[in-house]
Amino acid sequence: MSAVWQAARAAVRRRRLQTLVIWLVTLVSTGVLVVALGLVDAASAPFDRAFAQQRGAHVTASFDRADVTDGQLAATARRPGVAAASGPFPQADVELPREVSSSLGLDSGLRVVGRPGPGGPVDRVELLGGRWARGPGEIVLRRDPNWGLDDLGARLQVPGGPRLTVVGFAHSLSRTAEAWVAPEQIGALHPKAVQMLYRFDRASTAGELRASVGEATAGLPAGSLVAQQSYLALKEQIGATARAFAPYLLAFGVLGMAVSVLIVANVVSGAVISGFRRIGVLKSLGFTPNQVVGVYLTMIGVPAGLGCLLGAGAGNLLAGPLLEFAFQGPDAGVLHGAIGISPRVNAVALLGMPAVVLLAALLPALRAHRLPAARAISAGSAPAAGRALRIQRGLAGSRLPRPVSLGLGLPFARPGRSALTMAAVVLGVTTVTFATGLAATMTRMATAEDVHARDVTVYATALRGGKEVKPAHDPAELQSLLGSLPGAAQVVAQGFADVRIEGMSEGVVLDGRRGPDPTLGQGLVSGRWMRGPHEVVAPSAFLERRGLQVGDTVRLRKGEHELRVRMVGQELFGDGRSLYANWPAVTSLSPAEEPNQYHVRLTAGADPARYAAAARAADHGVSTAVRGPNAVVQTIVGSASGLTLMLAVVAALGVFNTVVLNTRDRRRDLGMLKSIGMTPRQVTAMMVVSMAALGLVGGLLGLPLGVLGHALVMPEMAGAVGYVLPDRLMQVWQVWTLAPLALAGTALAALGAYIPARRAARLTIAEVLRSE
Numbered sequence: 001m002s003a004v005w006q007a008a009r010a011a012v013r014r015r016r017l018q019t020l021v022i023w024l025v026t027l028v029s030t031g032v033l034v035v036a037l038g039l040v041d042a043a044s045a046p047f048d049r050a051f052a053q054q055r056g057a058h059v060t061a062s063f064d065r066a067d068v069t070d071g072q073l074a075a076t077a078r079r080p081g082v083a084a085a086s087g088p089f090p091q092a093d094v095e096l097p098r099e100v101s102s103s104l105g106l107d108s109g110l111r112v113v114g115r116p117g118p119g120g121p122v123d124r125v126e127l128l129g130g131r132w133a134r135g136p137g138e139i140v141l142r143r144d145p146n147w148g149l150d151d152l153g154a155r156l157q158v159p160g161g162p163r164l165t166v167v168g169f170a171h172s173l174s175r176t177a178e179a180w181v182a183p184e185q186i187g188a189l190h191p192k193a194v195q196m197l198y199r200f201d202r203a204s205t206a207g208e209l210r211a212s213v214g215e216a217t218a219g220l221p222a223g224s225l226v227a228q229q230s231y232l233a234l235k236e237q238i239g240a241t242a243r244a245f246a247p248y249l250l251a252f253g254v255l256g257m258a259v260s261v262l263i264v265a266n267v268v269s270g271a272v273i274s275g276f277r278r279i280g281v282l283k284s285l286g287f288t289p290n291q292v293v294g295v296y297l298t299m300i301g302v303p304a305g306l307g308c309l310l311g312a313g314a315g316n317l318l319a320g321p322l323l324e325f326a327f328q329g330p331d332a333g334v335l336h337g338a339i340g341i342s343p344r345v346n347a348v349a350l351l352g353m354p355a356v357v358l359l360a361a362l363l364p365a366l367r368a369h370r371l372p373a374a375r376a377i378s379a380g381s382a383p384a385a386g387r388a389l390r391i392q393r394g395l396a397g398s399r400l401p402r403p404v405s406l407g408l409g410l411p412f413a414r415p416g417r418s419a420l421t422m423a424a425v426v427l428g429v430t431t432v433t434f435a436t437g438l439a440a441t442m443t444r445m446a447t448a449e450d451v452h453a454r455d456v457t458v459y460a461t462a463l464r465g466g467k468e469v470k471p472a473h474d475p476a477e478l479q480s481l482l483g484s485l486p487g488a489a490q491v492v493a494q495g496f497a498d499v500r501i502e503g504m505s506e507g508v509v510l511d512g513r514r515g516p517d518p519t520l521g522q523g524l525v526s527g528r529w530m531r532g533p534h535e536v537v538a539p540s541a542f543l544e545r546r547g548l549q550v551g552d553t554v555r556l557r558k559g560e561h562e563l564r565v566r567m568v569g570q571e572l573f574g575d576g577r578s579l580y581a582n583w584p585a586v587t588s589l590s591p592a593e594e595p596n597q598y599h600v601r602l603t604a605g606a607d608p609a610r611y612a613a614a615a616r617a618a619d620h621g622v623s624t625a626v627r628g629p630n631a632v633v634q635t636i637v638g639s640a641s642g643l644t645l646m647l648a649v650v651a652a653l654g655v656f657n658t659v660v661l662n663t664r665d666r667r668r669d670l671g672m673l674k675s676i677g678m679t680p681r682q683v684t685a686m687m688v689v690s691m692a693a694l695g696l697v698g699g700l701l702g703l704p705l706g707v708l709g710h711a712l713v714m715p716e717m718a719g720a721v722g723y724v725l726p727d728r729l730m731q732v733w734q735v736w737t738l739a740p741l742a743l744a745g746t747a748l749a750a751l752g753a754y755i756p757a758r759r760a761a762r763l764t765i766a767e768v769l770r771s772e
């Protein structure tokens with residue numbers, strides 16, 4: 001064993017550059033593998049991990065308080081199939097004025113539950129700020145973790161009820177309530193329902209949930225269960241943003257793993273093959289075949305093992321912030337604490353990458369294991385000429401410069417090594433092309449809404465000293481005032497009415513606009529914008545959820561008022577609850593409705609912050625928000641750029657390694673060429689051309705794969721959040737964009753080849769011709 005170790009140590013010291021390349025490639029590849037597997041793992045089930053951490057409710061059930069007693073409901077927790085339960089909790093539905101709810105980021109309809117604390121066996125509510133409600137006059141509001149918590153101390157006047165002070169903000173992944181009060185307070189809100197929270201033994205499908213709920217509530221009075229909320233529906237809704245990220249994260253994850261495995265296999269197998277001559281020498285000195293294999297596995301395994309350990313650590317450091325960054329978005333709060341590198345990812349990387357290294361080293365080492373010493377020494381010389389020599393002779397007869405003709409023939413000397421290198425380049429170009437298309441489409445999506453359409457948003461409510469203040473001007477006067485301030489180009493008033501579509505149970509928010517450009521810069525997939533009170537425009541998600549399409553007519557109803565409208569356009573973005581209309585449509589259904597926010601487009605060069613300050617000074621009853629950059633677009637483009645850079649570095653290292661090995665294989669050839677007059681610059685050109693040729697072919701192969709990946713992944717990302725991408729957002733490829741991408745493989749290969757080529761060119765003739 002000591003002889004094996006000494007021989008391996010001597011080989012490591014003797015081939016320092018090769019050892020450095022092995023260490024560096026395994027380090028970077030393991031880091032990429034950790035990031036890639038982490039992305040795949042996080043994209044697959046972020047909701048499930050967060051749901052398990054909070055012990056979320058599989059079903060939130062509401063019962064009629066007049067039909068059941070608390071004792072009957074408590075008994076359901078002991079029914080077969082019920083794994084855990086919390087409750088009963090009294091539940092009240094409170095209607096707030098829209099201006100009050102908007103100022104606190106709430107819906108106008110507030111489900112309030114009387115609960116003694118945030119803990120319990122089901123739905124462990126996470127307190128984000130402040131404290132839990134301890135007695136009458138206090139309330140805790142539900143907020144996602146990425147929201148601001150600056151409304152602590154605000155007062156909420158319940159119509160016909162008590163005045164409550166906001167003492168805390170909490171987060172419930174199960175969304176069992178929008179607010180919580182102490183049990184002593186809930187009576188003043190006149191609860192008509194009682195809430196039970198269940199976790200079941202069988203809850204993976206909607207059918208299992210229905211059966212479990214039926215079994216748990218068997219024996220209760222008929223009709224006492226008035227409503228139930230399934231976690232599956234929440235998972236579908238909450239995970240929309242994560243599902244939008246998942247396709248592109250999976251694409252990068254698969255590409256990252258493929259590139260890493262290819263490069264490691266290329267580096268390690270090439271290192272062993274290039275050492276065949278030394279294997280023959282060791283055999284001639286008395287080393288047994290098994291000892292020879294042990295020498296090379298040790299020589300490869302030591303730097304590779306160190307690289308894997310350091311790479312795993314670096315991957316965790318990079319992946320943590322990257323995952324948090326990648327999952328920032330409107331629904332990111334529900335994934336709080338669930339995004340990160342799981343231990344199984346590190347286990348797979350720390351076991352899988354060394355396994356790839358040893359397997360890549362073992363196969364060629366076993367080949368040397370069977371060779372006699374004389375043949376092994378012969379195999380370690382320059383590769384057999386054969387086909388490579390015939391190709392080089394054919395190229396020599398062309399009019400190409402001699403360094404170019406020789407360089408183009410070099411890849412055929414080691415076809416297996418060249419194939420692995422080119423495959424890595426293909427995947428690198430595929431990644432660059434895919435990321436370029438992704439960034440172009442995301443940028444077009446961001447600019448599909450005119451960035452100047454609403455530079456400043458003015459809200460018709462403000463909090464001053466913890467108290468709500470309303471504007472001093474009526475809506476028409478306020479709109480005129482905002483339009484008269486310096487820098488204002490146009491002002492569009494916006495208000496909302498809660499209505500219903502006749503024949504459908506789900507409510508609809510009618511989004512009414514009044515002003516010169518009621519589109520607010522939003523883009524259309526098809527159709528046109530509304531022109532009269534009987535026309536509306538619907539988001540893609542709205543139409544898909546209800547099975548409607550442009551041209552359909554529906555009847556809207558609110559109380560005694562109704563309005564028949566025709567859908568004349570399909571809007572690109574938007575949620576599944578909103579319909580866009582002109583202001584007369586809103587007042588025909590809700591005559592008392594008034595605009596509660598104003599979107600201001602500024603003149604060229606106007607300062608949004610200065611205008612916002614002027615608006616607040618003109619009327620102390622308004623608050624403002626300045627339009628900022630699109631966070632989701634920045635997230636996707638930024639993370640894609642980082643991942644692309646990592647994969648490009650790994651691919652360049654693979655090319656670097658190939659040139660190092662080719663240089664070692666052809667030391668004598670290089671010496672002969674230099675002895676007959678080839679200059680160092682020509683040697684460098686020959687080695688760079690040899691890899692640039694592979695890069696050019698790899699670029700031409702990787703380009704259509706990247707375009708195909710973009711065409712497959714982008715619709716999946718958009719469909720996950722209910723968007724339909726029109727052709728103008730998908731058709732991002734032009735000749736002037738494809739041409740540089742086609743040359744990306746050449747640039748990648750040339751970059752990786754240049755440094756070792758320069759090193760080979762600086763070798764003296766005597767040094768390269770002497771016997772090893």
